[in-house]
Amino acid sequence: MKLPAALVAVWALLAPGAVLAQQLGGGGSVEISGVRIVLALIVCLVVLALVLAVLRRKSLPKGLADKLRIGLGANGRIRTIESRRISPHADLCLVRCDDVEYLLVCTVGSVELLERRAAKPENQP
Numbered sequence: 001m002k003l004p005a006a007l008v009a010v011w012a013l014l015a016p017g018a019v020l021a022q023q024l025g026g027g028g029s030v031e032i033s034g035v036r037i038v039l040a041l042i043v044c045l046v047v048l049a050l051v052l053a054v055l056r057r058k059s060l061p062k063g064l065a066d067k068l069r070i071g072l073g074a075n076g077r078i079r080t081i082e083s084r085r086i087s088p089h090a091d092l093c094l095v096r097c098d099d100v101e102y103l104l105v106c107t108v109g110s111v112e113l114l115e116r117r118a119a120k121p122e123n124q125p
Contacts, residue, residue, distance in 0.1 A: 081094040081101065091106045096119050103115040 101119040
């Protein structure tokens with residue numbers, strides 16, 4: 001049988017002691033010094049500033065980026081010269097392998113070769 005809502009409301013008003021928090025283990029109040037709080041805030045702000053500085057970098061310097069590549073290194077045989085998005089599902093890529101350049105259309109399910117030609121030496125524009 002359900003108690004009427006009015007009876008529950010009256011009981012909640014008359015018995016506030018039932019909802020008071022009890023101290024566990026008879027411990028005293030926790031006191032944290034203001035200096036400790038301010039130091040913790042400063043440490044958090046410094047960490048936040050460092051994370052934002054790292055995220056703000058758009059790209060690594062070219063020499064460092066080449067050194068950090070996994071597996072290929074700066075002298076790898078296969079390189080992507082340029083890549084452009086031509087539709088929401090396709091990219092046009094210019095890839096160089098050894099001394100041959102390939103113009104490719106890359107989609108989700110396939111790669112199509114559009115053109116194959118001998119690559120110009122990198123020193124010439």
